Amino acid sequence: MPVWNVPDVSTEPDISISDWQIFETEDGSRHFVGSNIRDDTGRVSTTIQEFDPALLRGVTSSGRVYQLVGPRGFSADGQYIWERWCAVNGVTSYTDVTTHVLVEGKT
Secondary structure: OOOOOOOOOOOOOEEEEEEEEEEEEOOOOEEEEEEEOOOOEEEEOOOEEEEEOOOOEEEEOOOOEEEEOOOOOOOHHHHHHHHHHHHHOOOOOEEEOHHHHHHHOOO
């Protein structure tokens, strides 16, 4: 599967993802991982800055707004992109914190 750059936030200020999870890296940054519902491609966000667990809506460090659609899930394409992102960014370990974030309401 190829990996390519995404449109600038000014071009695509918001995105909806399905089959989503929230991962935390060893440095404490948290990211949305899932499938872009527009084109069913894997997607990884920049670091989550704000998150509303009631609305399933968050803002990342790029300024992009992510709307999480449907229940949490697993996206094979999202996982692939996440693993590539981890390799490029030197991330050696991460944790799925989805349940914690939804229960605690914190990012």
